[in-house]
Amino acid sequence: MATATEQAQAARREPPVRPGARRRLSDREGALAWTFMLPSVIYIIALVALPFGLAIAFAVSDVSAGDPSYDYVGMLNFERAFDDPVFWRSLGNTLIFTGISMVLIVLLGKVLANILVANFKGKWLVRFLVLLPWTTPVALSSISWLWLLDSIYSPIDWVLRLFGFLGPNDNMYWLGEPNLAMGSIIAVHVWRLTPLAAVIMIAGLVAIPKDIDEAARVDGAGYWRRMFEITIPMVLPVVAVSALFGAIFTFTDMxxxxxxxxxxxxxxxxxxAxxxxxxGIEGGDVAQGAAVALFLFPLLLAAAIAILRVVRRIEVG
Structure with a gap:
């Protein structure tokens, strides 16, 4: 059995290992961090930065489908957009569409989240039916609503006639009247995005410690008091995040x-949008379409900053 002196002499004979001489990639934190970030960086550059740069370049040019040659024209396309009454109508419709949709999506998402976290028989079926509008392709679901809102053969009109809300030969013309058409679009959009908001809010509801709710029950707090004094304040950051995602999808949805x-x-x-x-696409005026699309950026940026500031204040408070 080797003594302590012999072990020390053997250790001195072995060549010293230099720090970092045989470090693997998994041990290099700096290189590993860049390796994991590289796909995200490539994605952002390829699908966000480059299209955004092209949109800016097209917006200050006279590029069209008939004449793809690039000529710098400065702010002419933005001036044409300001002189276009349809642009201002589209801007107003975007604000109305987003504002009403976001209020309904957040409220209905909160209601659905409360239902989905409860324990009852057949919850899996209810969850499947609730998530179905979000998982269904938007084109397919919109075509289904196009049939449901048909001016002549609408099943909704048939139900209204059945219960006496419409005359035998009356029709609502859901997509033919300006106010009804806007209301129909908002309703379909809310129907699509409410499941997403509900799923996000479920994460916040599940994260609430059960002992807080149990303590409130012991103190005699009812359902509504627990809802407004415990549940809602604790899920407000998650609600703000769901509102941010909903605003992004609503602003850019067409x-x-x-x-x-x-x-x-x-x-x-x-x-x-x-x-x-x-x-830009169907009309062939690529430059004008790019100029109109760029107005989405400051509006969306302002909404995102406002929502994130609200989240920060809630978390700090």
Whole structure:
């Protein structure tokens, strides 16, 4: 058995290991961090930064589908947008569409989240039915609503006639009247995004410690008092996050408008995203479409900053 002196002599004979000489990639924190961040960086550059840069370049040019040559024209496209009454109508519709949709999405999402966290028989079926609007492709679901809101063969009108709310030969013309068309678009959009808000809020409801709710029950707090004094204050940051995601999807969404009304009647349901598409893609005026689309950026940025500040104040408070 080797003595302590012999072990010390053997250790001195072995060559010293230099620090970092044989460090693997998994041991290099700096290189590992960049390795994990690289896919996200590539994604942001390829699908966000480059298109945004191209939009800015097109917005200050005269590029069109008929003449793809690039000529710098400065702020001419923005001046043309300001002189276009449809642009201002689209801007107003975007604000109305987003504001009403966000209020309804947050409220209905909170209600659905409370239902989905409760324990009852058949909860899996209810969850499946609730999530179905979000998982269904937007084009398919919008086409289904296009049939449901048909001016002549609408099943909704048939139900209203059955209960006496409409005359035998009356129709609502859901997509033919400006106010009804805007209301229909908002309703379909809320129907699509409410499940997403509910799923996000479920995470906040599940994270609430059960001992707080049990202590409130012991103190005699009823359902509504616990809701407004415990549940809602503790899930407000999550509610703000769901509102932020909903605002992003609502600001940039044009699928529902395109499938249901195509901006009609008489451009009464145009939003900035749809108007930019019709001017830039279908109309062939790429530069003008890019200029209109760029107005989405400051509006969305302002909404995101406002919501994130609210979240920060809630967390600090």
């Amino acid at each position: 699928a529902v408008v395109r499938v249901l009304t195509r901006g009609g009647p008489n451009d009464s349901t145009q939003v900035l 749809s108007w930019a598409f019709y001017r």
